[in-house]
Amino acid sequence: LSLFSIYTPTLQGEWVGLANYQRLLAKGEFWISLRNTLVWTAGTLTLQIVLGVAMALVLNQSLLFRPLARSLVL
Numbered sequence: 001l002s003l004f005s006i007y008t009p010t011l012q013g014e015w016v017g018l019a020n021y022q023r024l025l026a027k028g029e030f031w032i033s034l035r036n037t038l039v040w041t042a043g044t045l046t047l048q049i050v051l052g053v054a055m056a057l058v059l060n061q062s063l064l065f066r067p068l069a070r071s072l073v074l
Contacts, residue, residue: 005016024030059070 005014005020055073059066059073063069
């Protein structure tokens, strides 16, 4: 469907090839959205990795409630 231009609910459209993608890449909103998506993805992945490693290091130490803490995390 991305290669067609469809304006009616009957789903009869005109073949436009890659024109829809050319229009998309020409818009500034697309590049802003792409940048925001990449920043969000990089930020959340970094935070998840840092917190995961920190929790693993804490739970690997010899603590009094270590078995209980491991069970709660799992």
